[in-house]
Amino acid sequence: MARTDPRQPLPRTPASTTPLADYLDRPAPGAGPDYLVVPRSLAESMPLRWQQVFAGMLADLHDAYGHLRWPDYRVVPSRWELLTDLDEEQLAAAGYVADLNAAGELEYRDASGTPVADPLQHRVLAPVEDPLPAPSEGRVEPRPAAPL
Incomplete structure (x- = not known):
């Protein structure tokens, strides 16, 4: 529809009422369906300036929701891996076991004991070494901004 009066503002798409959910619902590092993890x-x-703004937002969050019973969280660096690529420790942490069946073939089972139908294609969230440096290792330089 064309504007009849050029002095009239252009119609605007309303801003989202859920911008954080909109952002976190797409693939984003550290974001899952239930949690957001920000490496310290x-x-x-x-x-x-970003730290000042972020600290202020966290203070507001904790002030608004500090009355709730927050649990302690254990964050485990993990990555989606093929079941057949995991070692025994990773299998156990992901809730799987590998053992020989009656025919002498390697069989993968989930925590309930159910055999995994196609272990060569089955991906699980498995613990890995943290690829990010610890806070004690000092500042992490951001990648340079793209040229204008």
Whole structure:
């Protein structure tokens, strides 16, 4: 529809009422369906102004929801891996076991004991070594901005 009066503002698409959910619902590092993980070493490496804003937002979050019973969280660096590529420790942490069946073939079972139908194609979230530096290792330099 064309504007009849050029002094009239263009119609605007309304802003989302759920911008954080909109952002986190797409693939984003550290974001899952239930949690957002921000590595401390990267947060502490942000420019000072970003840290000030982020600290203020966290203070507001904790002030608003501090009355709830927050649990302690254990964050385990993990990656989606093929079941057949995991070692015994990773299998156990992901809730699987590998053992020889009656025919002498390697069989993978989940925590309930059910055999995995196609272990060569089955991916699981398995613990891995953290590829990000610890906060004690100092500042992490961000990648340079793209040229204009």
